[in-house]
Amino acid sequence: MSKTATLQGEENMDISSLIIAKDLTKTYHLGEVSVHALEHVTIDINRGDFVVITGRNGAGKSTLMHNLAVLDRPDSGEIIINGHDVTKLKKYERTELRLQKLGYIFQEYALIAELSALENIMLPAMMLGSFKAAKEKALAMLKQFGLEDHATHLPSQLSGGQQQKIAIARALINDPMILFADEPTANLDSVAAKEVLGIFRHLNRDAGHTIVMVTHEQDETIHANRLVEMADGKVVRDERRNV
Amino acid sequence: MKRNELKIPFFLIWRFITRSNKWTLSLTIFLMAIAFINLVFITSLFNGIVDGSNNQIINALTGHVIVNPLTNQDYIGNASNVVATIRRTTNVVGASAQTQVSATLHYKTLHLSRPILAINPNDEKTVSDISTHMIEGKYLSANDTDGVMIGIQVAGGPDVELNSTSFKGAHVGETLELIMPTGTKTFTIRGIFNTKFVNADSRIFVSEAALKELAPTLTDKATSILVRINKTGREDATIAALKANGVQGTFDTWHDAAGLIKSVTKSFLSINVIISFVGILIAAITIFIVIYIDITNKKRQIGILRAIGIKPWIIRMAYVLQSAVYSFAGVLVGTALFFGIIVPYFQIHPFVLPICDAVLVINPTDYILRAEAIMLVALISGLIPAIFVTRMKILNAILGK
Numbered sequence: 001m002s003k004t005a006t007l008q009g010e011e012n013m014d015i016s017s018l019i020i021a022k023d024l025t026k027t028y029h030l031g032e033v034s035v036h037a038l039e040h041v042t043i044d045i046n047r048g049d050f051v052v053i054t055g056r057n058g059a060g061k062s063t064l065m066h067n068l069a070v071l072d073r074p075d076s077g078e079i080i081i082n083g084h085d086v087t088k089l090k091k092y093e094r095t096e097l098r099l100q101k102l103g104y105i106f107q108e109y110a111l112i113a114e115l116s117a118l119e120n121i122m123l124p125a126m127m128l129g130s131f132k133a134a135k136e137k138a139l140a141m142l143k144q145f146g147l148e149d150h151a152t153h154l155p156s157q158l159s160g161g162q163q164q165k166i167a168i169a170r171a172l173i174n175d176p177m178i179l180f181a182d183e184p185t186a187n188l189d190s191v192a193a194k195e196v197l198g199i200f201r202h203l204n205r206d207a208g209h210t211i212v213m214v215t216h217e218q219d220e221t222i223h224a225n226r227l228v229e230m231a232d233g234k235v236v237r238d239e240r241r242n243v
Numbered sequence: 244m245k246r247n248e249l250k251i252p253f254f255l256i257w258r259f260i261t262r263s264n265k266w267t268l269s270l271t272i273f274l275m276a277i278a279f280i281n282l283v284f285i286t287s288l289f290n291g292i293v294d295g296s297n298n299q300i301i302n303a304l305t306g307h308v309i310v311n312p313l314t315n316q317d318y319i320g321n322a323s324n325v326v327a328t329i330r331r332t333t334n335v336v337g338a339s340a341q342t343q344v345s346a347t348l349h350y351k352t353l354h355l356s357r358p359i360l361a362i363n364p365n366d367e368k369t370v371s372d373i374s375t376h377m378i379e380g381k382y383l384s385a386n387d388t389d390g391v392m393i394g395i396q397v398a399g400g401p402d403v404e405l406n407s408t409s410f411k412g413a414h415v416g417e418t419l420e421l422i423m424p425t426g427t428k429t430f431t432i433r434g435i436f437n438t439k440f441v442n443a444d445s446r447i448f449v450s451e452a453a454l455k456e457l458a459p460t461l462t463d464k465a466t467s468i469l470v471r472i473n474k475t476g477r478e479d480a481t482i483a484a485l486k487a488n489g490v491q492g493t494f495d496t497w498h499d500a501a502g503l504i505k506s507v508t509k510s511f512l513s514i515n516v517i518i519s520f521v522g523i524l525i526a527a528i529t530i531f532i533v534i535y536i537d538i539t540n541k542k543r544q545i546g547i548l549r550a551i552g553i554k555p556w557i558i559r560m561a562y563v564l565q566s567a568v569y570s571f572a573g574v575l576v577g578t579a580l581f582f583g584i585i586v587p588y589f590q591i592h593p594f595v596l597p598i599c600d601a602v603l604v605i606n607p608t609d610y611i612l613r614a615e616a617i618m619l620v621a622l623i624s625g626l627i628p629a630i631f632v633t634r635m636k637i638l639n640a641i642l643g644k
Contacts, residue, residue: 066638071550071637071638072636072637072638091555092554095549095552095553095554095555096552097552098550098551098552099551099552099553100552104550104551106547106550106641110543110547110550110641111547112544112547112548113262113544114258114259114262114263115258115262119258123251123551123553124551124552124553126247126250126251126254127247127248127251127552127553127554128247129247130247131247131250131254154262170551171551174552
């Protein structure tokens with residue numbers, strides 16, 4: 001049985017910490033210069049948390065999230081998701097984990113240009129089930145996001161806000177344990193940004209999704225119950241709050 | 244590998260191809276088509292030259308099989324009976340006895356020492372196509388005892404390759420004197436032929452009846468008998484059948500008699516192999532660059548697919564399929580252009596060579612081999628960058644690093 005399968009099987013375990021990151025370090029070597037993006041970062045994220053990671057450019061917030069989201073590997077340290085150290089997973093197990101348990105929303109939407117809105121959403125679901133089931137699920141998500149009339153539109157035919165909604169729907173289609181969002185409103189106008197943040201708040205409060213979001217907009221932290229601030233690769237502030 | 248996963252590369256690639264930039268897609272397919280045409284064109288040209296030369300040797304010079312006198316004899320005696328026997332042999336569709344004599348020809352102030360071929364013009368028609376290449380006058384008739392038929396290289400003229408050793412512009416109706424040890428006779432030029440094969444067009448023909456008057460001792464004696472068969476390639480079987488039927492003599496095939504032309508065609512075949520290899524190499528590099536650039540430009544897309552959990556083998560298969568579609572479409576377009584435009588053009592405007600007018604000839608094996616080569620190269624060209632990109636760090640792929 002693969003570790004991914006084990007992760008699935010243990011979903012109902014009473015583990016309050018969904019992610020535990022211990023003593024993470026990550027250094028980038030740019031020619032002769034070494035940049036310490038993460039310096040002994042330790043953080044834990046509970047099920048149902050809405051964590052916002054903030055900090056200046058180069059503070060290490062995106063690096064932290066990329067590592068937590070299994071898009072990159074730390075140089076040292078452990079990342080335990082649902083009780084398993086994902087840094088020790090093999091490449092194919094990491095792929096399975098991203099597909100089944102993690103949702104990722106990129107700053108620039110990252111939709112596949114040649115796929116329609118519907119097809120972009122259904123693609124991850126096609127990996128796990130039939131084409132028909134994936135399509136039905138994707139159509140339901142489009143309806144949920146009020147984009148059912150845009151199903152056949154290509155990304156280039158959608159506004160920034162609509163594209164980001166499609167990206168969120170794609171991230172959600174396999175019902176992930178955690179949703180990661182990397183500055184999801186950075187390319188949106190204020191109206192669209194507010195709408196997207198509203199979706200995140202709904203997903204967290206009403207649907208119980210665990211969300212980890214990176215932003216450097218202070219006013220976007222208001223929906224989070226957890227605020228993590230980073231500077232020079234270190235966590236300099238980690239506070240829980242009631243929202 | 245799950246069944247539903249197997250459908251994804253096809254789903255992706257269909258969308259990528261049908262929704263990508265039409266100009267880029269067309270250009271890529273066009274480049275593939277050009278690479279394919281380049282490969283096919285060169286080999287068909289060489290095939291055309293070799294086939295053209297071989298056909299010229301058979302049709303204008305030797306027929307398929309040449310029956311020569313036995314090694315200790317100068318002539319095949321009782322030639323008309325031997326010809327009749329040959330005609331009854333399996334595969335044989337025509338036979339013509341030729342009697343070659345040495346002579347000197349006087350035309351105006353010019354003198355040429357050339358062999359003269361005495362033929363039965365009707366029999367000769369069954370083995371050679373000279374009668375269809377008359378450019379002036381008419382073909383010899385069997386009972387013409389004072390007519391001569393000459394090739395363009397004998398008649399000469401300003402555009403003739405061997406003009407310096409010809410009559411430099413002789414025409415039908417003019418007379419020439421034929422001097423043989425047995426006597427001298429004035430002949431009238433009845434016809435001039437041009438097969439576009441220098442060797443064939445350097446010959447002079449008189450009728451058997453004319454030779455009978457000039458050298459009665461050579462009556463019914465032949466220096467060779469040309470045999471035409473129903474299909475090229477059956478020469479050895481025909482020779483065996485001729486021997487079995489009691490035909491005596493030494494036997495050569497058109498290939499044995501090709502002489503210098505054989506060396507030329509052999510060289511062409513060697514050059515063809517070298518140029519084809521270079522052509523495949525150039526096609527491989529071109530296709531690799533085109534597909535490599537295409538996939539490298541989609542690095543971000545591949546990074547996104549990996550980030551959302553699409554397995555690397557699916558991504559690799561999608562891009563290999565894309566290359567397969569590009570190359571298949573390229574081969575189809577190339578085939579349409581080649582057989583629809585290029586081949587017909589060269590049928591109308593063949594390459595003019597001293598041996599023959601060469602048209603493009605492609606044999607199915609060459610065609611399939613080159614189509615397969617293009618497709619194989621395209622698949623490898625798709626696979627290598629796809630492996631490379633799917634092995635990159637996801638973030639580097641997304642950020643285009």
